[in-house]
Amino acid sequence: MANIISDETMEYVGILAKLELSEEEKEQAKSDMGKMLDYIDKLNELDTSNVEPMSHVFPVNNVFREDVVTNGDDRENILKNAPGVKEGAFKVPKTVE
Amino acid sequence: MSLMSLTAVELGKKIKAKEVTVKEAVEAAIAQIEKSEDTLNCYVTVDKEGALKKAEEVQKLIDDGTLTGPLAGVPVAIKDNMCTKDMLTTCSSKILSNFVPTYTAEAVVNLEKAGAVILGKTNMDEFAMGSTNETSAYGAVKNPWNTEHVPGGSSGGSCAAVAAEECSYALGSDTGGSIRQPSSFCGVTGIKPTYGTVSRYGLIAYGSSLDQIGPVAKDVTDCATILEAIASYDPKDSTSVKREDYDFTSALVDDVKGLKIGIPKAYFGEGLDKEVKEAVLAAAKVLEEKGAIVEEFDLGLVDYAIPAYYVIAAAEASSNLSRFDGVKYGYRTEDYEGLHNMYKKTRSEGFGAEVKRRIMLGSFVLSSGYYDAYYLKALRTKALIKKEFDKAFEKYDVILGPAAPTTAPKLGDSLSDPIKMYLGDIYTISVNLAGLPGISVPCGNDSKGLPIGLQLIGDCFKEKNIIRAAYAYEQTGSYKRPGMLEE
Numbered sequence: 001m002a003n004i005i006s007d008e009t010m011e012y013v014g015i016l017a018k019l020e021l022s023e024e025e026k027e028q029a030k031s032d033m034g035k036m037l038d039y040i041d042k043l044n045e046l047d048t049s050n051v052e053p054m055s056h057v058f059p060v061n062n063v064f065r066e067d068v069v070t071n072g073d074d075r076e077n078i079l080k081n082a083p084g085v086k087e088g089a090f091k092v093p094k095t096v097e
Numbered sequence: 098m099s100l101m102s103l104t105a106v107e108l109g110k111k112i113k114a115k116e117v118t119v120k121e122a123v124e125a126a127i128a129q130i131e132k133s134e135d136t137l138n139c140y141v142t143v144d145k146e147g148a149l150k151k152a153e154e155v156q157k158l159i160d161d162g163t164l165t166g167p168l169a170g171v172p173v174a175i176k177d178n179m180c181t182k183d184m185l186t187t188c189s190s191k192i193l194s195n196f197v198p199t200y201t202a203e204a205v206v207n208l209e210k211a212g213a214v215i216l217g218k219t220n221m222d223e224f225a226m227g228s229t230n231e232t233s234a235y236g237a238v239k240n241p242w243n244t245e246h247v248p249g250g251s252s253g254g255s256c257a258a259v260a261a262e263e264c265s266y267a268l269g270s271d272t273g274g275s276i277r278q279p280s281s282f283c284g285v286t287g288i289k290p291t292y293g294t295v296s297r298y299g300l301i302a303y304g305s306s307l308d309q310i311g312p313v314a315k316d317v318t319d320c321a322t323i324l325e326a327i328a329s330y331d332p333k334d335s336t337s338v339k340r341e342d343y344d345f346t347s348a349l350v351d352d353v354k355g356l357k358i359g360i361p362k363a364y365f366g367e368g369l370d371k372e373v374k375e376a377v378l379a380a381a382k383v384l385e386e387k388g389a390i391v392e393e394f395d396l397g398l399v400d401y402a403i404p405a406y407y408v409i410a411a412a413e414a415s416s417n418l419s420r421f422d423g424v425k426y427g428y429r430t431e432d433y434e435g436l437h438n439m440y441k442k443t444r445s446e447g448f449g450a451e452v453k454r455r456i457m458l459g460s461f462v463l464s465s466g467y468y469d470a471y472y473l474k475a476l477r478t479k480a481l482i483k484k485e486f487d488k489a490f491e492k493y494d495v496i497l498g499p500a501a502p503t504t505a506p507k508l509g510d511s512l513s514d515p516i517k518m519y520l521g522d523i524y525t526i527s528v529n530l531a532g533l534p535g536i537s538v539p540c541g542n543d544s545k546g547l548p549i550g551l552q553l554i555g556d557c558f559k560e561k562n563i564i565r566a567a568y569a570y571e572q573t574g575s576y577k578r579p580g581m582l583e584e
Contacts, residue, residue: 020444052480053476058338077200
């Protein structure tokens with residue numbers, strides 16, 4: 001396996017992904033990611049030096065509209081699925097000491 | 098003959114002619130669901146009461162002449178990644194186990210305007226990430242042709258439900274083959290439309306630049322009719338395209354004389370099952386005998402589509418799935434210390450293994466230091482792949498190949514080796530990268546009796562070419578549905 005994923009990398013990716021893996025999951029994820037990156041390295045066979053990255057197949061442009069409110073106050077609906085609600089707002093754990 | 102063995106359009110005609118009431122149609126679907134659902138597990142949610150109530154409303158609108166379309170009163174199943182107001186929408190994930198949307202996806206709204214009656218929500222691979230339906234948090238779906246085999250994925254519940262006649266038709270979504278591959282495995286017909294044709298508003302995003310909603314049904318006529326109903330320009334989806342025409346049913350013409358069909362040599366190489374190969378080439382022969390011009394050609398870069406896809410799809414997934422954080426909707430972990438710990442625990446407990454695998458990979462390829470080498474490299478490869486298809490469509494109207502390299506694998510055989518599973522998407526994935534339309538139609542069964550799918554790929558906005566070719570093939574009757582589902 002050409003791509004060896006270090007514990008530090010896994011730790012860092014876990015922070016970015018907001019995922020906490022168990023020790024067992026971590027080992028599995030390390031090996032899976034290494035294998036997948038080995039496979040993805042196949043792309044290096046291609047010379048893409050003069051190719052623009054294509055994020056969309058059609059030339060999509062920004063879709064502008066007048067800044068006019070078209071929807072009503074939907075607060076009740078928006079909060080309907082929230083695990084925690086307080087005084088018409090999403091409730092989260094304390095974030096500042 | 099049961100009402101459920103009719104196609105959606107046939108049933109719609111009977112309802113219109115007052116030979117069948119909407120209630121009778123819905124009751125027939127529910128009876129079939131109650132009969133086979135314990136074995137197959139096609140649905141996450143069945144809304145019997147809601148469907149019966151809706152049946153009455155739709156019947157009134159048909160009777161008073163408000164609803165006159167071909168799908169009025171016909172019962173449908175919706176993949177569980179499309180939001181449906183007041184109906185549980187889980188994406189087959191624990192993290193959305195309690196999510197009841199307060200609005201409905203645009204494609205489903207369009208169907209409701211056409212008089213559709215929603216039976217429920219179909220099972221799928223969690224967040225549409227998988228090719229077997231085994232990654233669902235609500236149990237695997239079984240293939241109705243042989244319950245030891247998978248139905249394919251990720252729209253496995255939708256395709257199995259159509260095959261088992263637990264609905265008259267269904268909606269699926271296709272990010273890398275998720276409509277065409279399970280359609281192939283279940284012996285039904287499915288279309289992935291040109292990117293931007295069907296609004297993604299209300300479709301829970303996986304890979305936004307690749308995702309498209311499409312129809313799954315018993316035949317090509319149904320698929321064209323359903324696509325006509327769901328396709329629309331929608332300002333709520335910023336990638337929605339204003340097409341010149343939204344007419345697909347006029348392509349239901351039994352004539353392929355002069356239609357130029359190209360067969361990519363690379364689609365028939367190593368890894369392709371012999372029986373699948375024979376059935377697909379036999380279908381090409383049928384089209385040739387009907388007057389199509391069929392020839393082989395070299396389509397480049399076939400082997401680079403899967404690695405490019407998995408980088409792009411994982412990157413977009415890692416970004417799209419960051420919204421599931423236990424704050425706005427869905428599951429929240431019980432015990433936590435502070436906000437970040439709550440996020441982490443919620444997500445780690447709420448997502449399954451395959452979803453985590455792709456979020457991790459996506460976060461990695463987007464991280465600083467790797468972004469150019471992986472993510473931009475994949476986007477450059479995508480540009481090259483698109484160019485290869487542009488070249489091919491200068492010469493051909495339709496590209497013909499298999500939908501999948503094999504028939505449905507056995508349950509439990511695929512998940513252990515992710516690369517092997519991903520290789521199963523080799524014929525479908527590049528279609529999503531290039532934004533093209535593709536259809537899978539049944540073209541045979543292997544010696545085990547499992548269905549084989551023929552894939553026809555068209556140029557962007559040229560659905561009509563693939564619908565015409567698929568319809569003409571279907572009309573020859575060269576593929577006969579074995580009666581195994583009749584029992």
